[in-house]
Amino acid sequence: MLNSIQKKVGIIYFTLIISFNFSSEYKCDYCKKNIIGKYYFLEQKKYHEECYNQNIVPKCNFCKESLLGRYVVNEDGNYHNDCYKNNILPKCSVCIRPLEKEYNYDAWDNKYHGYHSNGKGNCSSCSRIISERTTNGGYIHIDGRAICNFCNKDIVNTKLEIEDSRKRVLLLLEEIGFQSLSNEIPIILKNRNELSLLMPHSSMISGLTNLEHSYKENYLGQISDEKKEYEIFILDKLNPVDFDSILAHEYLHVWLYENNLNYNSQITEGFCNLARAYIYQKNLDKYSIIQLNKMNEDPDLDYGLGYRIANLCLDNYGWNEIIKLFENNKAHNCF
Incomplete structure (x- = not known):
């Protein structure tokens, strides 16, 4: 039985274009008034700078600040890259760093980077990923089995x-x-x-x-x-x-x-x-x-x-x- 399953974290990027207009042929898609000078172009729509910043600009669902340039979109909302990485992405149960793109999880819902499997790996009994944070450590037995300290403290021996x-x-x-x-x-x-x-x-x-x-x-x-x-x-x-x-x-x-x-x-x-x-x-x-x-x-x-x-x-x-x-x-x- 596999001890881990691959999951993906999807990331979609959005680009805002700032341009200039010196005629009156463009109208703001928010206030419907003519645009002269700098304007914001977003998803085939044009806005005055003030209309955009006050009414249109997306806000980060974490810090509530305006999103300019590239930002991350997922099913729960929009985020600054750093807000998403440091606060929204799941964290590795082994090293606490953000889990980007693919990651593994064990039968106990411990999520972890795939490279942590190159250490002691998963416990041969309970299937937990072995680490100080998830199992208080563990060891490799003489026959090659990985044994976590959760299981080891109760082994039948006498x-x-x-x-x-x-x-x-x-x-x-x-x-x-x-x-x-x-x-x-x-x-x-x-x-x-x-x-x-x-x-x-x-x-x-x-x-x-x-x-x-x-x-x-x-x-x-x-x-x-x-x-x-x-x-x-x-x-x-x-x-x-x-x-x-x-x-x-x-x-x-x-x-x-x-x-x-x-x-x-x-x-x-x-x-x-x-x-x-x-x-x-x-x-x-x-x-x-x-x-x-x-x-x-x-x-x-x-x-x-x-x-x-x-x-x-x-x-x-x-x-x-x-x-x-x-x-x-x-x-x-x-x-």
């Missing part, structure tokens, strides 16, 4: 914080019908470089569930002593709501494994992303709405399109019925 997240997630998943999910699965933090080594073809990976499946088989082909052991890997340096959302996604992978449900990646990831979206929907603050918008705009065939198809199915059936569809190997009815 064992206690991880377990608090697990409690929140399991409680919410239980509410919608996912019962008896284990609270003893190891949850391990990894940076994105480390996660990419575990799943090389997913450069933007945020979480991973690893299954170790072991069993014994007798001479009749019957399985006994079956054991499934899981590990959940979560991207580090995440704030609680993002951490919860990814953990919820991974716990649905656990649920699929526990029920021996093997669907293609679009169905699987789309379904698991329903849990991720559910976490954001339960919070529904501005941050969560931004994350939901990202999910709705994600072009990825599995995590984006798969999620949107699964979400339509959820809207049609509700949680109880969609869980039954998956349990009965009928999830393809949605896709």
Whole structure:
């Protein structure tokens, strides 16, 4: 998802011509009397100097003084160039200088010059442009992610914080019908470089569930002593709501494994992303709405399109019925 959108500030210039007339053939378009000597010519009309200055000359909508020569026109009025630049143009949220012509803005309506993206850029979590004024600064993590200090101050990092997240997630998943999910699965933090080594073809990976499946088989082909052991890997340096959302996604992978449900990646990831979206929907603050918008705009065939198809199915059936569809190997009815 793009973190900024280009906008334009339009500027139109106006030119006043001052000329001289030594005959009486011109009439003032204001007072209708003859013009002799200096006159003002504006938009195909002629005026006495006094008529123009007192009655016709445009006034700056900011300082209320007369506008002579070039001035700026926009949908809200007319302005001296300096009045427009210093008082009307939007100001950069990073450097406070006027934003002329094209500029960017982030999901939080921070407007900024495009060249500020060449610094730390936008936060990989909240999408804010990172600067001292907008985020109290930030840093580039070892895996290349830009992390702002707003997000960094609340990151999930300790064992206690991880377990608090697990409690929140399991409680919410239980509410919608996912019962008896284990609270003893190891949850391990990894940076994105480390996660990419575990799943090389997913450069933007945020979480991973690893299954170790072991069993014994007798001479009749019957399985006994079956054991499934899981590990959940979560991207580090995440704030609680993002951490919860990814953990919820991974716990649905656990649920699929526990029920021996093997669907293609679009169905699987789309379904698991329903849990991720559910976490954001339960919070529904501005941050969560931004994350939901990202999910709705994600072009990825599995995590984006798969999620949107699964979400339509959820809207049609509700949680109880969609869980039954998956349990009965009928999830393809949605896709």
